Amino acid sequence: MIKTDPETWTDQRHRDGEAAERRAADLLIENGYAVLEQRYRFHRHDVDLVARRGNVVAFVEVKARWTRRYGAAVETITAKKQRELVRAASAWLQRHGRSGDVARFDVVAIQGGKIQWLQSAFRPLWR
DSSP: OOSSOGGGOOOHHHHHHHHHHHHHHHHHHHTTOEEEEEEEEETTEEEEEEEEETTEEEEEEEEEESSSTTOOGGGGOOHHHHHHHHHHHHHHHHHHOOTTOEEEEEEEEEETTEEEEEEEEEOOSOO
């Protein structure tokens, strides 16, 4: 799914982020989802994970924080980030979506070793 081997990355933050995405993907798979994309990119916007279970396509933003020093992981999903996720998701659906697909925007927050999956964390205003 990733174009380069994370073991070759020199920035530990990138390696930690990829590990958090793998942990989130494992959670989705354990719950019956097929992970279709990791780090799907549309222009400058990206979605960490795209997963499907039946006709539900979950666009998942993964946020990891090791401490609460800069706030909770889920608090980093700003209105601007939501708009970017919706743009990338819309492009993905136009290219790969099926008739009857239902889009959902989830957040997987990993903080202090605990994982929290917020399904339908926000709803886009496209309908």
